[in-house]
Amino acid sequence: MRGLIPWVVAVLAFWAFTRFGATLAPWAFDWPRAAILPAARWITAFTKWLLNEAHFGLFTFQDLTRAISAVIGAPYRVVTGLLSEGFAGLPPLPWIAVIGLAGLLGHRAGGWPLALLVSGCFLFIAVFGKWTSAMITLASILIAVPIGVAGGLALGLAAYRWQIFARAITPVLDLMQTIPVFAYLVPILILFGFGPVAAVIATVIYAMPPMTRITLLALRRVPDELRDLGHMIGCNRQQMTWRVMIPAAKEGLMVGVNQVIMLSLNMVIIASMIGAGGLGFDVLAALRRLDFGAGLEAGFAIVALAIALDRVSQALAHERPQALPRHVYLKAGLATIALAAVLALILPAAQTYPAGAQLSTGTFWGEVVKWININYFDTLEAIKNALLINLLIPFKRFLIALPWAGVALLLAFCGWRLGGWRLAALSGGLVVAIAATGLWEEAMTTVYLCGISVAIAMLIGLPIGIAAAEKDSLWRGVRLAIDTLQTLPSFVYLMPAVMLFRVGDFTAMIAVVAYAIAPAIRYTALGLQGVDPRLIEAGRAMGCTRWQILTRIKLRLALPEIMLGLNQTIMFALSMLVITALVGTRDLGQEVYIALTKANPGRGLVAGLCVAFIAIIADRLISASAARARQKLGLGT
Amino acid sequence: MTQRDDPAPDGMPKLLCRNLWKIFGQNGAATLEALGPEAAPAQFAARGHVPAVRRVDLAVNTGEIFVIMGLSGSGKSTLVRCLSRLIEPSAGEIWFNGRNLLTASESEMRELRRHKMGMVFQHFALLPHMTVLQNVAFPLEVQGIARADREAKAREMVSLVGLGGREDAYPRQLSGGQQQRVGIARSLAADPELWFLDEPFSALDPLIRREMQDEFLRLQSVLKKTIVFITHDFDEAIRLADQIAIMKDGLVVQSGTPEEIVLHPATDYVAEFTRAVPRAKVVRVASVMRDATGPTPAAQVAATAKVADVAAQFLTEDSVCVLDAEGEICGHLHRADVVSLMLGG
Ligand SMILES: Nc1ncnc2c1ncn2[C@@H]1O[C@H](COP(=O)(O)OP(=O)(O)OP(=O)(O)O)[C@@H](O)[C@H]1O
Ligand SMILES: [Mg+2]
Numbered sequence: 001m002r003g004l005i006p007w008v009v010a011v012l013a014f015w016a017f018t019r020f021g022a023t024l025a026p027w028a029f030d031w032p033r034a035a036i037l038p039a040a041r042w043i044t045a046f047t048k049w050l051l052n053e054a055h056f057g058l059f060t061f062q063d064l065t066r067a068i069s070a071v072i073g074a075p076y077r078v079v080t081g082l083l084s085e086g087f088a089g090l091p092p093l094p095w096i097a098v099i100g101l102a103g104l105l106g107h108r109a110g111g112w113p114l115a116l117l118v119s120g121c122f123l124f125i126a127v128f129g130k131w132t133s134a135m136i137t138l139a140s141i142l143i144a145v146p147i148g149v150a151g152g153l154a155l156g157l158a159a160y161r162w163q164i165f166a167r168a169i170t171p172v173l174d175l176m177q178t179i180p181v182f183a184y185l186v187p188i189l190i191l192f193g194f195g196p197v198a199a200v201i202a203t204v205i206y207a208m209p210p211m212t213r214i215t216l217l218a219l220r221r222v223p224d225e226l227r228d229l230g231h232m233i234g235c236n237r238q239q240m241t242w243r244v245m246i247p248a249a250k251e252g253l254m255v256g257v258n259q260v261i262m263l264s265l266n267m268v269i270i271a272s273m274i275g276a277g278g279l280g281f282d283v284l285a286a287l288r289r290l291d292f293g294a295g296l297e298a299g300f301a302i303v304a305l306a307i308a309l310d311r312v313s314q315a316l317a318h319e320r321p322q323a324l325p326r327h328v329y330l331k332a333g334l335a336t337i338a339l340a341a342v343l344a345l346i347l348p349a350a351q352t353y354p355a356g357a358q359l360s361t362g363t364f365w366g367e368v369v370k371w372i373n374i375n376y377f378d379t380l381e382a383i384k385n386a387l388l389i390n391l392l393i394p395f396k397r398f399l400i401a402l403p404w405a406g407v408a409l410l411l412a413f414c415g416w417r418l419g420g421w422r423l424a425a426l427s428g429g430l431v432v433a434i435a436a437t438g439l440w441e442e443a444m445t446t447v448y449l450c451g452i453s454v455a456i457a458m459l460i461g462l463p464i465g466i467a468a469a470e471k472d473s474l475w476r477g478v479r480l481a482i483d484t485l486q487t488l489p490s491f492v493y494l495m496p497a498v499m500l501f502r503v504g505d506f507t508a509m510i511a512v513v514a515y516a517i518a519p520a521i522r523y524t525a526l527g528l529q530g531v532d533p534r535l536i537e538a539g540r541a542m543g544c545t546r547w548q549i550l551t552r553i554k555l556r557l558a559l560p561e562i563m564l565g566l567n568q569t570i571m572f573a574l575s576m577l578v579i580t581a582l583v584g585t586r587d588l589g590q591e592v593y594i595a596l597t598k599a600n601p602g603r604g605l606v607a608g609l610c611v612a613f614i615a616i617i618a619d620r621l622i623s624a625s626a627a628r629a630r631q632k633l634g635l636g637t
Numbered sequence: 638m639t640q641r642d643d644p645a646p647d648g649m650p651k652l653l654c655r656n657l658w659k660i661f662g663q664n665g666a667a668t669l670e671a672l673g674p675e676a677a678p679a680q681f682a683a684r685g686h687v688p689a690v691r692r693v694d695l696a697v698n699t700g701e702i703f704v705i706m707g708l709s710g711s712g713k714s715t716l717v718r719c720l721s722r723l724i725e726p727s728a729g730e731i732w733f734n735g736r737n738l739l740t741a742s743e744s745e746m747r748e749l750r751r752h753k754m755g756m757v758f759q760h761f762a763l764l765p766h767m768t769v770l771q772n773v774a775f776p777l778e779v780q781g782i783a784r785a786d787r788e789a790k791a792r793e794m795v796s797l798v799g800l801g802g803r804e805d806a807y808p809r810q811l812s813g814g815q816q817q818r819v820g821i822a823r824s825l826a827a828d829p830e831l832w833f834l835d836e837p838f839s840a841l842d843p844l845i846r847r848e849m850q851d852e853f854l855r856l857q858s859v860l861k862k863t864i865v866f867i868t869h870d871f872d873e874a875i876r877l878a879d880q881i882a883i884m885k886d887g888l889v890v891q892s893g894t895p896e897e898i899v900l901h902p903a904t905d906y907v908a909e910f911t912r913a914v915p916r917a918k919v920v921r922v923a924s925v926m927r928d929a930t931g932p933t934p935a936a937q938v939a940a941t942a943k944v945a946d947v948a949a950q951f952l953t954e955d956s957v958c959v960l961d962a963e964g965e966i967c968g969h970l971h972r973a974d975v976v977s978l979m980l981g982g
Contacts, residue, residue, distance in 0.1 A: 232755070
């Protein structure tokens with residue numbers, strides 16, 4: 001308990017400073033206007049310079065971006081031509097052909113059940129009239145995924161081969177994964193212009209870091225013996241990489257491919273803001289019109305696409321010895337296309353899904369919302385207002401009133417206690433950096449929304465996780481639910497929240513909670529299930545009740561894991577929070593969003609970096625305390 | 638496809654290493670130089686280094702089974718990886734067929750490993766995405782040998798290790814013993830002269846292990862490779878070895894024939910292993926026979942046979958004739974000597 005004393009002292013000092021410091025040191029509360037770093041202006045100026053003046057001797061920077069656009073644009077046009085627009089006077093692939101091909105792919109990956117599921121998803125999209133949009137989205141993914149996978153693989157291989165490269169790239173990867181996606185949409189918009197190619201580039205940048213990380217991990221996990229084997233039989237470099245290491249790491253790498261696919265889908269939807277078109281654009285447009293029915297329908301189509309892509313890519317990770325040989329699928333695929341093409345010549349309905357047979361649930365959902373609003377408006381409104389007035393607003397005021405200097409010192413103290421001087425310098429320094437950009441109030445708004453949402457997500461997620469860990473049958477159901485939730489692009493979460501609560505902080509909070517609850521549940525359940533059964537047996541032998549076993553043994557031992565869950569929940573919440581700028585929050589996300597609409601790269605990046613700093617502080621502090629908890633429990637690191 | 642066997646130069650062993658060191662950690666060689674060869678392991682440890690192999694001298698002759706025996710962490714794997722230069726030794730010399738391996742370039746080393754060395758791994762190291770046949774053919778594929786040729790050779794190897802018919806199975810569909818047979822077949826596919834086996838049977842159940850040891854001896858009687866065999870099991874070492882080196886904390890504490898080691902353990906540490914070993918299973922007839930005097934017995938045994946293997950003869954005989962390698966009588970073996978050896982433990 002003696003370890004508590006410094007904490008108490010620190011918190012008391014912080015409180016006193018907050019309470020009485022305002023008159024003594026006003027600069028500690030409001031960063032002096034004159035000292036604000038004009039970082040945004042610098043970045044904007046730099047981008048302008050890049051765009052207009054940068055010259056690499058033989059070519060200008062603009063030539064470079066144009067070349068990249070051309071390289072990506074060419075295959076993109078081919079794929080969109082095939083899927084949605086047709087080219088050289090030919091119509092695109094008939095919808096029945098696409099469904100047939102999707103079914104074949106499903107069969108190759110997972111047999112008949114998967115074939116049915118995948119074709120079913122595509123059929124759903126056609127029936128609900130989202131075919132064209134979905135094919136545009138799919139085209140972007142089909143271009144972005146191979147580039148993202150190849151790029152991530154190349155970076156991962158390089159990091160595996162050269163230690164120095166690995167060390168150099170790790171902080172970049174960390175930053176890339178914490179910077180909110182909107183933030184780099186802006187520079188990409190500036191550099192590559194509005195349109196699908198820019199969207200594909202943003203998608204690739206977004207999806208590549210996890211692939212890089214997973215590649216490095218998977219390669220490092222290949223048993224030493226296999227590496228020795230490669231050397232012993234005299235493999236050269238290429239043989240070593242392509243014949244030994246990559247096949248041996250295949251299962252891990254396929255997890256990465258799945259990640260790239262799912263992240264690409266998420267990003268392609270978000271990138272509708274810079275012209276990706278497709279389903280994301282439908283959601284965005286519906287959101288702007290507050291047309292819930294249309295938005296929800298587009299959302300369902302995204303879900304269908306997400307499920308199909310996720311299940312196929314997961315199934316592909318596992319070798320299926322009973323699958324037919326490759327050439328059979330190839331022939332079947334060609335036959336499907338030929339057959340569909342002939343059929344489409346005779347029967348127009350085989351070419352494009354007939355509009356008359358489309359179902360639309362748009363009006364139905366509109367009615368549902370109306371009905372809810374008529375019958376439950378007062379209840380919902382009462383809940384919302386009560387929470388806003390009693391919880392959200394006071395908490396927000398409290399945070400905004402905090403002095404940046406005090407927060408910096410307190411977090412530095414936490415860093416020092418948990419991980420030493422380096423962590424202290426990092427935490428304090430990043431707080432000062434946020435204050436120096438003059439975005440303190442927006443940052444605190446972000447912290448407040450994130451904090452409340454994470455607290456609620458943990459409050460709901462912990463009990464569910466605990467219950468699920470106790471009962472296997474429940475866990476199976478829960479896991480299916482959270483797995484599915486996690487495959488949904490973040491955009492989708494906005495729709496129902498907006499339907500029920502319209503715009504504002506409360507709506508944002510609901511969407512964030514819904515998005516961030518999955519890791520809270522998952523890590524809790526996995527942590528509890530991972531507790532050494534011998535210890536539980538010992539507890540039972542000592543006559544502990546179930547409750548005692550849970551609180552005294554399981555929760556204590558699972559604490560490090562639960563803290564990692566908290567960490568992930570925060571990361572998820574931050575990434576969702578930025579997107580909720582669309583429903584009118586006033587935080588850093590809004591800054592980025594405004595920057596996006598005004599095409600101001602400096603403003604967007606600075607606000608984005610502030611979000612990343614918040615994420616990094618939270619991540620490092622929690623990881624450090626989880627590591628300490630593990631150490632205390634003797635669980636190793 | 639048979640390889641030209643580079644014989645070792647006259648009088649030189651096939652594989653020889655002198656004063657070999659491996660210090661793990663950054664700049665192990667420099668640390669060794671700074672501390673000198675007499676430094677205690679703790680001195681290395683204090684600098685964050687692990688002295689895994691220390692001043693090892695070995696000589697492996699053509700066609701013999703050289704067993705390196707030691708407990709876990711004694712440096713066996715490190716030693717054998719130094720011998721094949723999978724890891725770079727910190728100091729010392731390694732001579733193979735009369736040439737210094739440590740001066741070989743990377744591509745020369747690759748050629749050597751491709752054509753002259755084979756290795757069997759403790760955990761099999763089979764590639765999970767390849768069938769048995771593809772796994773066995775893999776070393777040949779790496780050499781760029783045409784598919785038909787390499788598959789024919791691989792088939793031959795697969796049936797040599799008794800797995801004919803399972804060519805199209807995947808490793809995960811095989812038992813541990815079968816998987817190691819695949820590993821053995823693969824290591825032999827390129828007809829190596831020097832065959833490394835790093836605890837090949839340690840991951841197997843005792844019964845299977847025994848069966849695999851017999852299989853290994855049978856293979857060796859046909860193939861006559863030069864073998865470096867690693868084990869932590871003293872009984873296995875005794876059973877298989879022509880020569881044994883016993884390792885402890887990176888040092889070779891004793892080396893010699895199984896018989897020498899069992900009869901004259903150099904240290905208490907070695908004596909600890911030999912205590913439970915039945916002498917008759919190790920001692921050769923030649924060591925306990927007497928001069929050929931008196932009437933010539935009818936039964937005959939080889940001088941190199943183990944006493945335990947000929948003991949059954951004495952159910953009916955009082956003494957037997959001992960024949961040397963040329964089939965000449967070189968002595969007599971008497972029941973009394975056999976009985977006292979067996980009872981003496
Ligand atoms: N890459 C490495 N880096 C540092 N130390 C190592 C490394 N590899 C092995 N060691 C250490 O060298 C010593 C010898 O290890 P080695 O693997 O050679 O033992 P071994 O006799 O093969 O044991 P086992 O029977 O467990 O395989 C051990 O103390 C081990 O921890
Ligand atoms: Mg070993």
